[in-house]
Structure formats: C-alpha cells, structure tokens
Amino acid sequence: MPGPGYAFLGAEEQANVEQVLQSWDLTRYAYDVPDKTSFVRGLELAAQEIFGAPYCIAVNSGTSALLTGLAALGVGPGDEVIVPGYTFIASIGSIVHSGATPVLAEVDASLTLDPRDVEERITPRTRAIMAVHMLGAPCDMDALRAIADRHELALLEDTAQACGAGYRGDRLGTIGRLGAFSLNPFKVITSGEGGLLLTGDSHLYQRAYAFQDQGWSVLRADRDNTGGDILFGLNLRMSELTAAVGSAQLAKLDTVLDSVRATKQRLVGLIPELPGLQRRILHDPAGECGTLLVYQLPTATAAAELAATLGTRTLVESGRHYYGNMPQLAGLSDGSSIPFHGRARTDVPDYRVGSLPLTDDILARSVAVSVGVSDSYLGAGFGVTVRSTATEIESAAEQFTRAAEKVLG
Numbered sequence: 001m002p003g004p005g006y007a008f009l010g011a012e013e014q015a016n017v018e019q020v021l022q023s024w025d026l027t028r029y030a031y032d033v034p035d036k037t038s039f040v041r042g043l044e045l046a047a048q049e050i051f052g053a054p055y056c057i058a059v060n061s062g063t064s065a066l067l068t069g070l071a072a073l074g075v076g077p078g079d080e081v082i083v084p085g086y087t088f089i090a091s092i093g094s095i096v097h098s099g100a101t102p103v104l105a106e107v108d109a110s111l112t113l114d115p116r117d118v119e120e121r122i123t124p125r126t127r128a129i130m131a132v133h134m135l136g137a138p139c140d141m142d143a144l145r146a147i148a149d150r151h152e153l154a155l156l157e158d159t160a161q162a163c164g165a166g167y168r169g170d171r172l173g174t175i176g177r178l179g180a181f182s183l184n185p186f187k188v189i190t191s192g193e194g195g196l197l198l199t200g201d202s203h204l205y206q207r208a209y210a211f212q213d214q215g216w217s218v219l220r221a222d223r224d225n226t227g228g229d230i231l232f233g234l235n236l237r238m239s240e241l242t243a244a245v246g247s248a249q250l251a252k253l254d255t256v257l258d259s260v261r262a263t264k265q266r267l268v269g270l271i272p273e274l275p276g277l278q279r280r281i282l283h284d285p286a287g288e289c290g291t292l293l294v295y296q297l298p299t300a301t302a303a304a305e306l307a308a309t310l311g312t313r314t315l316v317e318s319g320r321h322y323y324g325n326m327p328q329l330a331g332l333s334d335g336s337s338i339p340f341h342g343r344a345r346t347d348v349p350d351y352r353v354g355s356l357p358l359t360d361d362i363l364a365r366s367v368a369v370s371v372g373v374s375d376s377y378l379g380a381g382f383g384v385t386v387r388s389t390a391t392e393i394e395s396a397a398e399q400f401t402r403a404a405e406k407v408l409g
C-alpha cells in the first residue's frame, strides 16, 4: 500500500470508471462542444470547492502541474528559481525544463525550505520561490510569503506530498500564487497518475490552461483562442478515466486525512520521549497530513544505526529526494544532463554535496516512520499504514522504541 488513498480505493471509484466505460467518453472534450460536464471538469470544480481556490486545472501528473505553473508565471531562460535541496527531483526537473536555473536552498528542522537561507540566495535574476511541503508538512508560509512580497517574487507551492494539509486555516496550495498537486500512488489520494494546479489569479489560470492544452483558451470555449495571451502549449491533459478515479478519491480526502492523523496520534502516543530523540518541528502541527513521523537524532551515526536496525534508511539516503543523490545536477553546468543542445549554463550555482551543510546534517540525522505513506525510496520503509490494527501499531512503536533506546544508550 504506497499511499493512504490507495487503501480507500473501492466501489465509488469503480462506479465512476464504469460510467466512463458505458459512454466511451474518454476525453473531456466532445470536439465541438466546450467542456462543461466531464469528470475532469467535475474534479476541477470539486477541488476548487474543497481547497477554497478560485481556479483549478487537472493535468496528467504533478510534474506537469509544476511545469504548467512555471509556464503560467512566464519563468524561463535567464531566470532563477529557489527550491529546497531536499525535495523530489521533479521539483528541480520542472525548473530545468522551463529553461530557468534552479538555485538550491537549505531546509530547516521541519525539513522544508528555510526562509532565512532563501532570502540570502535572492539575486536580481530570481523570479520565483518553490515552497515544497515535504513529507506532508507545511513550509513556514508566513515567512516565505513575506519574503516573496518584499522582493516581488512569485511563490509557487509544490503540494505534491501534502494534499489536503493546511497552514493556519488555509489549505496548502492556495497560499502562494499557484499550488501544484500530484495524484500518483504514493500521495495522500491517488488516481494512478495525475495532477492538479490551483490559482486565485484569472490571468495565470488562462495562461496555465493554454499551456496544458496546446494553447487553447479556457475550456476551449473560444475556439479561435483570441482571449488574451496566445501561448504555444503542450498536451498535459488529464483523461476521463483518470478523473473518474480522482473524483472519487477527492471526495474521500478528509476521511483519508482523519484516518492518517488518528493513526499518527496513536503511534506518537506509544513512543516515549527519550533524551536525544527529537520529533521534527512542524510549522503548523494541526495542519500537517501526518503521513510520516520523523525523528531526529544527535548524530548521523546514531541515525544510521537506528535506521539499519529497523530495516530502513536515513533521509540523506532516500532516492532522488536529496540533492546529493541527483546525478543530473552535476551535468547542469556542461549541459550533459539537459536534453537540449546549446543549453549549457555558464554561471550555475554549486550543486555539489556539501554546498548545503545544514540540509546535509539534518537529513543524515533524520529517520522517518511511515504512517500513511510506505515508500522505501523515500526513506519510509518501516512503520504502519492506515489499515494497521491496534496490535500492529503497538508492535511497531515497541520495535522503534527498543531500537532507539539501544542506539541512544
């Protein structure tokens, strides 16, 4: 069971898919008729309602949502986008594919973008800040928004790992100018593949819509596309089968979150406070998804020992989520990891391991226990799921506590 939404796949998703199969309307567009009634449109409208966002566009992945957001903002060659050195590679890849330069910044003890470091990395070329809500928890959005406002930068939220989470009363993805979500199997809710992009800005909405649908205007209502900006777009559209599953999952979002949060609370209550064992700080404890429970130890050696005992790995070893595990970064300066000729950058920042010492340190000392997301690649290979019984949760808590006590002496 990769993400918690997976455990809730059932009759509702099946009924929606059946409806699509009965009609064979596999795409949102009935050719000459503007889209008003498709599952994709229904998903967009439901997301607007649930998240409290004026506009939503459904696309075929979280990566597409990020790329579309950057295109809507007009981010491109010559621009810099500040992004944390701890995020899934898709955040950085989308910036590279927009033509801009990713500038990596440190994460704080919450494992999300450190506002103080962000401010130090701003240059005259900075256009946007990508705030990634890692492992289900919100960034310090007040501080990031203040920095973005002060420097007139766009704030783009990568909410892929934190669908439904909040920050001081607002749903994540609605605080910045745009919010991107993923519906892949490891996320809070899933449609197999898929993504959502939220915004409160009607001009950005029009540009984003055009980008993900070959330059068409919103809902293809204006077939001449004379409504404003005329963009070359791509085809990043979501299919009806995907939206059929996604709509049923979105309707269950709060049920899924309640279940994950209750499971986390139970687990946390069973693990005693031990000297040297620190739970990661949260910028809004009530708002986080609760998909992962992260502990930080005093040393990297202790964390590695704890992870090994539990059969998992520390976060610094987690797949392509740590900048030091992204070999593509090394090739940015000579163009070898960019699939276009002549796009080598001349003054790229230093991406080598060691360039983000605070991030290196905190990730090497962090061990994640899975609560709703089980993903060894993410460093969440040990823990429980939303389907775990009380006995299984007790057993995981005991195993973790025994291993931590041994490591911490």
Ligand SMILES: Cc1ncc(COP(=O)(O)O)c(C=O)c1O
Pocket (backbone or CB within 6 Å): 061, 062, 063, 064, 087, 088, 090, 091, 132, 158, 160, 161, 181, 182, 183, 184, 193, 194, 195
């Ligand atoms: C932080 C983050 N951003 C973006 C993505 C990309 O989402 P997708 O796999 O739907 O393209 C992911 C997915 O793992 C992610 O974790």
